[in-house]
Amino acid sequence: MxxxxxxxxxxxxxxxxxxxxxxxxxxxxxxxxxxxxxxxxxxxxxxxxxxxxxxxxxxxxxxxxxxxxxxxxxxxxxxxxxxxxxxxxxxxxxxxxxxxxxxxxxxxxxxxxxxxxxxxDVEPDLPDVPDAVRRGLVRYCPICDGYEAIGKRVAVIARGDRGVGEAIFIRRTYSDDVTLLTLGEQLDLEPGQEEDLREKGVTIVPEPVVGLDHEGDAIGAMRTAQQELHFDILYSALGxxxxxxxxxxxxxxxxxxxxxxxxxxxxxxxxxxxxxxxxxxxxxxxxxxxxxxxxxxxxxxxxxxxxxxxx
Ligand SMILES: Cc1cc2nc3c(=O)[nH]c(=O)nc-3n(C[C@H](O)[C@H](O)[C@H](O)COP(=O)(O)OP(=O)(O)OC[C@H]3O[C@@H](n4cnc5c(N)ncnc54)[C@H](O)[C@@H]3O)c2cc1C
CATH class of the missing domain: 3.50.50.60 (FAD/NAD(P)-binding domain)
Incomplete structure (x- = not known):
């Protein structure tokens, strides 16, 4: 004392x-x-x-x-x-x-x-994100709660070289349905990394997301100008x-x-x-x-x- x-x-x-x-x-x-x-x-x-x-x-x-x-x-x-x-x-x-x-x-x-x-957490540029985080619709940490994503459709928001490792971690550990969303920004990948991601079964969607619907405590749909995407869980991996x-x-x-x-x-x-x-x-x-x-x-x-x- x-x-x-x-x-x-x-x-x-x-x-x-x-x-x-x-x-x-x-x-x-x-x-x-x-x-x-x-x-x-x-x-x-x-x-x-x-x-x-x-x-x-x-x-x-x-x-x-x-x-x-x-x-x-x-x-x-x-x-x-x-x-x-x-x-x-x-x-x-x-x-x-x-x-x-x-x-x-x-x-x-x-x-x-x-x-x-x-x-x-660096927030992604998505409509309604603060609310979506509070409701558990957007997650930040697959080490924390990836276990709860087993077998689900998972999207990972990535920018630069961030998010790539997270997508691979989820793909190898929890789900065979993993998509990398770049929200219209350039991914900064090493030569051959994009092919590697695709070979590991990770889908890459490079278009910006313009809308997000929630249905209860789940994500209903994410819309880009070209398509409507459906996921159960969305991770933001922007650091x-x-x-x-x-x-x-x-x-x-x-x-x-x-x-x-x-x-x-x-x-x-x-x-x-x-x-x-x-x-x-x-x-x-x-x-x-x-x-x-x-x-x-x-x-x-x-x-x-x-x-x-x-x-
Ligand atoms: C959505 C989400 C889910 C998560 N799930 C899990 C999980 O399941 N398991 C797990 O282990 N971790 C989880 N985490 C991570 C976990 O929340 C953090 O690891 C933990 O909160 C870190 O604790 P901390 O005390 O270091 O910092 P914090 O909890 O962030 O506390 C820091 C405090 O310092 C205060 N502060 C900062 N600067 C100043 C200043 N200059 N003067 C006075 N006060 C200041 C802040 O206001 C804040 O209250 C999750 C995080 C998120 C966002």
Missing amino acids: SDDPAIVDCLIVGGGPAGLTAALYLKRFRRSVLVVDGGESRAAWIPESHNIPFFSHGISGKEILAREREHAARYDVVAETGRVTDVRKSEGGFRATIESPNGAAREVAARRVVLATGAV LRYRSELALALGARHDERKALWVDEHCQTSVKGLYAIGDVVIGLDQIVVGMGQAAFAATHIHNRCEYPTEDE
Whole structure:
């Protein structure tokens, strides 16, 4: 426990599955923690997940978040609604600016910072997509829910070289009826890749989709100027935009997509700055983010002594 109330042991930016797990671990290590959350968890989009252990009958993303908040609240963790707009190095750790929803800004000092800021799915240019995602008509992650697509007619929205691997993954694992929709954009394929896709039984439709009908909780039809297409499941494979700006401003190492590099303790290349969950290079899954939270929190607790090893 920090004996200086003006400085928290750890500021956690983001209150999704990863950030809330880190808060839970740190509080159980009797550390002072501040969680600030912008309220835009990717998990909130999950209609029902079937790959979270312990929930054999499935659980929605909103329910996962509610249960995690309730669990953390038992240790007096309340995620403060707001945005961390800036994190800087300072003596003894970091200083950060928090902007509350009414626009007021304040400064906090933290010995360590965990970024659990997640990522945002790049949305396809389709009519009615926000509604279709909420209703489970458009999916983003065959690793999460491809199992529920077994034997179904599946379409994958692709752009550039994105989506090709996803279409092949679904074709080899779950369905022999897979179509790649390029929405009128150029596919950026290696020589021979298009033939390879066709040989593997993936159909390519290069025309833009001009209309989408839903029938109950299924896609009725997608219309291009030339044809009407029928699928049971539509995946969008356009990639993610990583919310890594705070770390990038501190010079943290990242890949070409701006996802963050971390070491085996989930520490970024900036000492004392940790990153967990979707914002990190790797597999964007809830259990992965939770595991990373456990690594980061334990390392923080073991190293964040008074004075700290680098003070
Ligand atoms: C449709 C869909 C279905 C999915 N299904 C599954 C599934 O079945 N199984 C599975 O394991 N995964 C699934 N996922 C992926 C899963 O949702 C993510 O892996 C998970 O939510 C990542 O957790 P996180 O805590 O890293 O980030 P998030 O859950 O995205 O939370 C990040 C939080 O940080 C906040 N934040 C960002 N920047 C700031 C800032 N500057 N200041 C304050 N707060 C900030 C955001 O507002 C947000 O609340 C699915 C995703 C989608 C979209």
